[in-house]
Amino acid sequence: MARLFLLVLSVSVISAVRGEVFENFNQCNRFFFNGRPVLGLDIAMNTPKPHDGVTISKEELREESVKLYQEIYNILHNNNYKTDLLKACSQDNINVYTLLEHVKCGIDQVPVELNYIQSALDMVIQQCQDLSNLVTNDKLKAKLETIIQTSKEVKEKIQDFRNKPDSLKDPQEDLNICLSAYEAASPAYICQKYGDKPGDNYQFATLYDRGRRIPLYSAYKMDLTGNTKRTGVIKYYEPQLVHAGLDSEQKDVKKVKESLKKYNGDKNCNAKYLAYRERYKLRWSQATVDDFTSFDQGHLNPAGHHAEGDGSEATMTFTNVAPQSKKMNNEAWSKYEINLRKNYRDELAGDLNSVTFKNCDHLYVVTGVVPGNTWQFGRVNVPSYYWSAHCCTRMDEGPIQSGGAVCPNRDDGEVEEFDSVDELEVKLKTLIEKELHLKLNNPINIFDKCVPQLTRSKSLPSIPSDSIDPLKPKRPKEYK
Structure with a gap:
C-alpha cells in the first residue's frame, strides 16, 4: 500500500x-x-500490477471499428470528393461503397468472432491504397492515408487480443528490469x-x-x-512512467515505442511475452x-x-x-x-x-x-x-x-x-x-x-x- x-x-x-x-x-x-x-x-x-485489463477488450475493438466506419462514411458521402472517387474507381474497377457493408458486418460479428472484421480491414487497406495511388486531390489522398493507418492500428489491436498468452511474463526474466514501472x-x-x-x-x-x-x-x-x-x-x-531511466521529455506514441523497443533490446527483454511488448508497457504505465x-x-x-x-x-x-x-x-x-x-x-x-x-x-x-x-x-x-x-x-x-x-x-x-x-x-x-x-x-x-x-x-x-x-x-x- x-x-x-x-x-x-x-x-x-x-x-x-x-x-x-x-x-x-x-x-x-x-x-x-x-x-x-x-x-x-x-x-x-494501491499501485496496479499488470492485468488483462491493459490489453484491449472486445468492447473497445468494436468502438474502434465503429469510428473507422464513420470515417469511411464521411469520405464517401462528401460531395467534394465524389467526382475524384468515381473517376478513380472506374479506372481500376473498384467498388468502395461495398466497404461500408463489409465493415458493418464485421462490427456486428465482433462480440462472437473477429475473422470477419479482420478480413474487412484487409479489404479497406487494399482498396484505400489503390485509390490513394490514383486520386489527384491532395486532401482526399490524406484522408485515405488516415483510413489506412487507422485500419492497421485496429488490426494490430485485434492481433494483440488474439495472441494473448496464458503467461503474461517470462518468470526467468528480471521483472524489475523488463516489466513496465515494476513496483x-x-x-x-x-x-x-x-x-x-x-x-x-x-x-x-x-x-x-x-x-x-x-x-x-x-x-x-x-x-x-x-x-x-x-x-x-x-x-x-x-516515457519515464514506463521505465524510470527513459527520457524525461514528453514524446508521441511512435517515439515512445521506438524507445521501448530499444530498451527491450538493450535489456534482453523478450517481446514474445505480452507484458514486455511496447504497446502493453505503455498502456500499463x-x-x-x-x-x-x-x-x-x-x-x-x-x-x-x-x-x-x-x-x-x-x-x-x-x-x-x-x-x-x-x-x-x-x-x-x-x-x-x-x-x-x-x-x-x-x-x-x-x-x-x-x-x-x-x-x-x-x-x-x-x-x-x-x-x-x-x-x-x-x-x-x-x-x-x-x-x-x-x-x-x-x-x-x-x-x-x-x-x-x-x-x-x-x-x-x-x-x-x-x-x-x-x-x-x-x-x-x-x-x-x-x-x-x-x-x-x-x-x-x-x-x-x-x-x-x-x-x-x-x-x-x-x-x-x-x-x-x-x-x-x-x-x-x-x-x-
Missing part, C-alpha cells in the same frame, strides 16, 4: 520565480514539490518537460496517480499577456487514447491558459488529462476556464485593497480532480469532480486575492465558484471524505499563505529538493 500526498504550491517563494519556464529540474522540483503535503489530504491507494511508487511527481530551446524546458508540474491512471492535479503559472491557443490534439506520453472513447480528454492545465507555443503544446499530454463529461467540458467548465483568464487580464477600477481588484502580476493555478468510484474499461478512474484553485500576486504586495471552483463531472454539472481558496478547501474536504470514504483529521491547504491576513496551520519543515525523485518520491512525514 502506497501513500499519496497532494503537495503544497508554496506562494511564499513565488516572487523569486521569473518567466514561464523553469531552467532545470531542481528549480521546478523545489517550486512545486517542496516536500510539504497538503494538511489532512492523505489518500491511500514503482505512486504517485509519480512529474515536472512536464517540452520544447526544443537550448537547455531544459520544464513548463508545469503534475502529480500523477499510477493506480488510477489519472493526474490528481496540475500546477502552473497562467500566461496573462500572450495570445492563447485553445485547440490541439492530445498526443504526448511520459498510463492512460492512452483508447481510454477516452466515452469521455472527453479533460485538461487539468488547459491550453487556453498559455500563449501559443511550447507552453500551450506542453499541455497536450495524457498525463495532464482525465476522463471528463463531454458536455461539462465544453460548456460549464470551458466557460469557467475562459472567464478566469479574462477576469484577471482586465483592468478593473478600484482601490488596491479592494477584493474586487484583479489586476495580477502573476496568477498561479492548481487544477485537480476528486477520484470517483467508476472506471473506464476497468483501467482508468473517472473523476467525480473537477476543481481549480488560484492565487493572484503582485510583485510589490505579494498575494492579494485567491479563489476557486468545483464542478461535478456530469453532463448536468454546474460550476460552484468560491471567493477564496479557503472556501474551496472546506468544500474539497467534504467531497473527498464522501467520495473516497475517508475521514480527514486536518483541513486541506492547497496554497501556503496565499492570503496574508489569514492565519494558516504551521507546516512541517520542507524536505530538501535533491532528496525527492520525481518518479519514486521519498515519503514525507505524516501529520498527526
